[in-house]
Amino acid sequence: MNPVGADGYEHHPLLAQHVRDVASRGEGVLVAVTHELHSHGTVRIARIRPASGVEWTTSAENIRAARP
Numbered sequence: 001m002n003p004v005g006a007d008g009y010e011h012h013p014l015l016a017q018h019v020r021d022v023a024s025r026g027e028g029v030l031v032a033v034t035h036e037l038h039s040h041g042t043v044r045i046a047r048i049r050p051a052s053g054v055e056w057t058t059s060a061e062n063i064r065a066a067r068p
Helices: none
Strands: 018-021 027-038 041-049 056-059 063-065
Touching (some): 018 041
Antiparallel strands (some): 018 027, 027 041
16 A cells, blocks of 8 residues: 555555546546545545546546556
């Protein structure tokens, strides 16, 4: 796992890179990975912004580098 700041944001190596969400097959730029506390533990959430500008979230485990 990558280092996490006090603000809960992970210093992910793919930040600001073009990525693919393997769950939805969507592509866009990875803008953040956060760690959120839920009843079953900590969940890593990736925020992806496509060209349309409408961001979505997915599990950080679902992201892969993609070619633009």
